Amino acid sequence: MTFPRLPRLPDALAFHGLWSMDRIEVAVRKLLPQFFTFRTAPAQQITAVGQAILASGARVLLTADASYTLTSAPTIANGEDGQLLLILNVDTTDTITIQDQGTLASSNLRLSATTIALAPRDSILLLYDLTIGDWVQVGQVNVI
Numbered sequence: 076m077t078f079p080r081l082p083r084l085p086d087a088l089a090f091h092g093l094w095s096m097d098r099i100e101v102a103v104r105k106l107l108p109q110f111f112t113f114r115t116a117p118a119q120q121i122t123a124v125g126q127a128i129l130a131s132g133a134r135v136l137l138t139a140d141a142s143y144t145l146t147s148a149p150t151i152a153n154g155e156d157g158q159l160l161l162i163l164n165v166d167t168t169d170t171i172t173i174q175d176q177g178t179l180a181s182s183n184l185r186l187s188a189t190t191i192a193l194a195p196r197d198s199i200l201l202l203y204d205l206t207i208g209d210w211v212q213v214g215q216v217n218v219i
Contacts, residue, residue, distance in 0.1 A: 121145070121171055128173075130154050134161045137193070139169040144190065149183035150174070151210055154203030160210065161200050164193040173199075176209060185211045194218075 116132030121139040127147040128135060150173055154160065164171055171193045175186040185207065191199055200214035 118165060127151065128162065130158070130160050133159055134163065136163050136165045137171055138164075138166045139171055142170045142172075144172040145174065146179060148179060148181035150179070151183055151201070153183065153208070154210065156203065156205035158203040159200065159213075160203070161198060162193065163198040164195055166195050168195060170194045183209050185209045187212050187215070191215065 114132045115134040115136065116129065118136040118138055119129055121128075121137055121143055124143050124146045126143075126145065127149065128137070128145070128151045130151050151160070172190050173184055173186070173193070174182050174190050175184055175188065176182050178189040184201070191212070193199060194217070196218040198216045199212060201210040202213045203210050
């Protein structure tokens with residue numbers, strides 16, 4: 076997976092000081108959506124505790140045929156340094172639980188708790204860090 080590089084300001088405009096705050100705001104509003112739109116992979120159905128989550132898109136949708144605590148090691152294979160991964164449980168009834176590396180050796184996950192339960196409509200945002208060698212939790216949303 077490759078990530079787009081942010082465009083550089085045109086040298087002529089930057090040199091002549093033509094970038095006012097208004098122009099910067101307009102440029103940011105036009106450019107940011109293309110860099111922060113999560114490419115969605117097809118929904119992945121979890122059917123066993125040993126199944127891994129595939130980081131085949133920046134946004135992974137999960138469904139399940141039952142509630143599971145995943146025991147796959149790694150739970151998510153290595154990504155690219157700086158890669159963001161949003162995992163969203165789109166199932167209507169089943170909960171999918173992932174485990175921290177300290178709880179499940181080689182899970183490849185550094186979470187804020189020993190386990191994170193993703194109930195229907197819950198999501199977690201992970202960042203792959205090459206130095207750490209794991210996916211690191213950077214956010215989570217639990218929906219009532």
